[in-house]
Amino acid sequence: MKTRTLLLMALGCGVAIMLAGAVFLVQLTRQDDPQAPLPVGAAATVGDMTVSVDDADEVNGELTVTVTLNGAADELPADDFRLIASGRPAAVAETTCAVTAVDNAETCTLTFDVSAADGVSRVLFYERGEEQARWLLG
Numbered sequence: 120m121k122t123r124t125l126l127l128m129a130l131g132c133g134v135a136i137m138l139a140g141a142v143f144l145v146q147l148t149r150q151d152d153p154q155a156p157l158p159v160g161a162a163a164t165v166g167d168m169t170v171s172v173d174d175a176d177e178v179n180g181e182l183t184v185t186v187t188l189n190g191a192a193d194e195l196p197a198d199d200f201r202l203i204a205s206g207r208p209a210a211v212a213e214t215t216c217a218v219t220a221v222d223n224a225e226t227c228t229l230t231f232d233v234s235a236a237d238g239v240s241r242v243l244f245y246e247r248g249e250e251q252a253r254w255l256l257g
Contacts, residue, residue, distance in 0.1 A: 156242060156255040166247035167191040168199075168219075173226070175241070175256040180234030181212065184243060184256065188216070189224040200245055202231045202256075205238030 157163055162171035167190050174185040182204070188196055197214040209231040216227035233241070241256035 154252075156253045159254060159256060161254065162187075163245070163252035164190075165245055165250045165252045168193070168245075168247050170245050170252065172243060172254045172256070175243075175254075177233065177241070177257070180232065182209070182231045182233045182241060182256070184229045184231070185226065186216075186229065187224055187226045188219050190222065191219065192221050193219045196225070196227075197229055199247055200229055200243060202233070203240075203242045203244070204231070204233040204236035205240050207236060209233050209236065 157172070159172050159175050162169055164170075169189045171187045172184060173187055176183050182202065184200075184202075186200075193199070196219050197211060197216040200211070202209040202211075211229055212232045213230040214227065216229065217225070219225045239257050243254045243256055245252050
């Protein structure tokens with residue numbers, strides 16, 4: 120292969136890399152900013168479910184969160200919640216959440232074990248489908 124051919128191929132690869140970078144930057148600028156976390160007491164509609172965090176109370180390494188679910192049938196509603204406590208996931212220790220029915224508000228509690236968390240930051244996430252809401256608990 121001639122040197123001129125190799126140089127032209129290298130130049131073509133460089134231009135392709137630059138174009139790919141430009142396309143990536145345009146995609147980054149068009150992304151939506153994440154929504155701010157909701158405070159305790161606020162409701163959010165996630166998919167076909169409306170969820171409100173009514174109360175959050177931490178005692179002796181256990182965080183008990185009271186939530187109200189309304190809008191869709193779900194056999195295991197507690198599975199859609201997760202808690203990040205000081206950057207670490209916290210496991211659900213106990214729940215009173217039962218099967219939910221369409222258009223029937225269900226209030227229940229979720230208890231998380233946060234004894235291993237070394238800080239005070241608590242963020243509760245609720246995911247349904249590809250949508251998500253988050254509440255800042257502490």
